[in-house]
Amino acid sequence: MGITAHVEEEQRELARDVHRLAHLGVRLIDSAEGGTKVTSGVESPLVSEVEDEKVLDPILLELRAKCS
Template identity: 45%
Template sequence: MCSVAHVEEERKELTKYVHMLDRLGVRLMSIPDGGVTIQNWSESSLVVEVKEKQDSDPILLQLKVEVHQHRFEVFSQGGDNVLRY
């Protein structure tokens, strides 16, 4: 366990929890609005950024709508009996 001797008494318990999360591979990151977000170390920040922005991509949103309405053909079979996507 990491030492909390340098931490103010009223923050020691919180600091212990933060160290525990760190050992579990969890990263706490502050965000611009003053909040905190949690990120798993095994997931890169690029992956996190892509996931955050995927709901604002108009092409991806249209594909999701078409899939949910079953208007999107995943595979088609050509005259040569080959599946195409």
């Protein structure tokens, strides 16, 4: 676990929890909508972002509609 000496006392428990999640391979990423997204640490944030955006890609939506 990381050192939390630089963190204010009331935030240390949260910092420890975040360190534990990181140790388990969990990543927390800020989303464009202002929330937080949880992803696997094995997967890069870029891959996750591309997968999210392909759902909204108009060309892919058109191809899916033709295949359905």
